[in-house]
Amino acid sequence: MLVTGGAGFIGANFVHYTIRNHPEYEVRVLDALTYAGDQTTLRPVADRTEFVHGDICDASVVDQLVAEADLVVHFAAESHVDNSLHDPEPFIRSNIIGTYTLLEAVRRHSGRFHHISTDEVFGDLPLDATDKFDEGTPYDPSSPYSASKASSDMLVRAWARSFGVAATLSNCANNYGSYQHVEKFIPRQITNLLVGERPKLYGAGENVREWTHVDDHNAAVHLILSKGRIGETYLIGSGDERSNKEILELILELMGQAPDSYDHVADRPGHDLRYSNDTTKIRTELGWQPKYGDFRAGLAATIDWYRQNEWWWKPQKEATEAKYRVLGR
Ligand code: NAD
Ligand code: TDX
Numbered sequence: 001m002l003v004t005g006g007a008g009f010i011g012a013n014f015v016h017y018t019i020r021n022h023p024e025y026e027v028r029v030l031d032a033l034t035y036a037g038d039q040t041t042l043r044p045v046a047d048r049t050e051f052v053h054g055d056i057c058d059a060s061v062v063d064q065l066v067a068e069a070d071l072v073v074h075f076a077a078e079s080h081v082d083n084s085l086h087d088p089e090p091f092i093r094s095n096i097i098g099t100y101t102l103l104e105a106v107r108r109h110s111g112r113f114h115h116i117s118t119d120e121v122f123g124d125l126p127l128d129a130t131d132k133f134d135e136g137t138p139y140d141p142s143s144p145y146s147a148s149k150a151s152s153d154m155l156v157r158a159w160a161r162s163f164g165v166a167a168t169l170s171n172c173a174n175n176y177g178s179y180q181h182v183e184k185f186i187p188r189q190i191t192n193l194l195v196g197e198r199p200k201l202y203g204a205g206e207n208v209r210e211w212t213h214v215d216d217h218n219a220a221v222h223l224i225l226s227k228g229r230i231g232e233t234y235l236i237g238s239g240d241e242r243s244n245k246e247i248l249e250l251i252l253e254l255m256g257q258a259p260d261s262y263d264h265v266a267d268r269p270g271h272d273l274r275y276s277n278d279t280t281k282i283r284t285e286l287g288w289q290p291k292y293g294d295f296r297a298g299l300a301a302t303i304d305w306y307r308q309n310e311w312w313w314k315p316q317k318e319a320t321e322a323k324y325r326v327l328g329r
Pocket of ligand 1: 004005006007008009010011030031032033034035036037038054055056057074075076077078079080094098116117118119149171172173174175176181
């Protein structure tokens with residue numbers, strides 16, 4: 001199994017999950033170690049994985065690795081919306097050209113391909129509604145990040161239909177858990193409190209996300225690998241929707257801080273209001289069910305992880321906040 005982006009948050013958790021639960025796989029990781037990649041995350045499984053430092057846009061590296069793999073699970077991407085608003089170019093390159101490069105290699109070598117994507121490709125939903133995205137929702141991305149992910153999804157669908165590439169796709173809601181980069185909402189606020197900074201809420205904090213534990217996401221990916229229908233897309237999400245303000249207040253409560261001890265900062269331009277996935281298809285067809293039903297408990301465990309693993313996140317913290325200062329957030 002070739003795992004692209006296996007030194008990032010979800011990819012590394014996927015490698016850990018695979019080694020724990022699916023010893024039948026030999027795992028090789030391809031990762032460019034961008035600012036978001038950290039090889040130390042793979043240290044606990046280093047004796048069971050092979051690591052290749054390389055770029056998914058590098059056709060010769062990709063061709064050889066794909067030729068040697070039975071299946072490719074493609075996580076590698078530029079993943080942060082705020083960065084895409086500041087400089088879209090790496091998103092176009094890694095997310096679109098990188099996916100194209102992988103697809104061409106998979107086409108040449110007739111491998112199995114699973115593409116990891118996001119609910120953000122569908123745009124957003126109104127705050128006061130109860131409707132959800134499903135596998136047939138038209139694409140309507142808002143940010144350079146989501147537009148680049150939407151493009152990559154469309155390439156995968158086209159390569160499946162026109163060239164018979166044995167591909168599946170999944171679009172998951174927001175993930176949380178250990179080893180998430182401190183630029184993202186939940187780890188940013190936890191680590192701000194741990195270093196004595198005030199948390200930062202964009203705008204009024206009314207935007208809603210559907211928080212899904214990273215292991216539930218990765219369990220769903222494994223089900224798709226073993227039982228998913230080729231050419232199909234599956235939406236993944238816990239069903240647990242919360243506003244950013246609600247999440248931040250829960251973090252403050254769990255960390256023993258006053259509920260108003262945070263700053264409102266400038267809103268994200270084009271900020272998507274609400275995401276929500278209808279997961280009927282993966283639940284009924286593949287029998288997937290999230291195990292982390294208790295978000296409060298999952299968040300408390302995540303806070304503990306950041307408390308105990310300062311060695312992992314501290315080196316990234318100052319540079320991340322310096323980037324935010326440039327954005328005024
Ligand atoms: P991340 O930013 O934590 O990790 C991305 C990894 O990809 C890093 O290790 C990075 O070094 C690597 N990478 C980036 N460009 C590369 C390139 N050109 N060549 C090789 N490696 C490269 O991201 P994440 O949050 O783990 O997201 C992983 C995937 O899941 C992405 O495709 C993202 O769109 C998708 N996704 C994320 C979420 C979420 O909540 N984080 C939700 C749904 C889907
Ligand atoms: O400091 C912050 N304050 C704040 O209010 C940050 C970093 C974010 N926010 C808000 C913006 C969003 O409404 O919190 C929400 C979550 O923000 P992010 O963690 O940046 O996630 P989001 O933009 O929702 O995108 C995430 O989920 C879908 C991932 O980063 C994507 O990779 C994934 O595709």
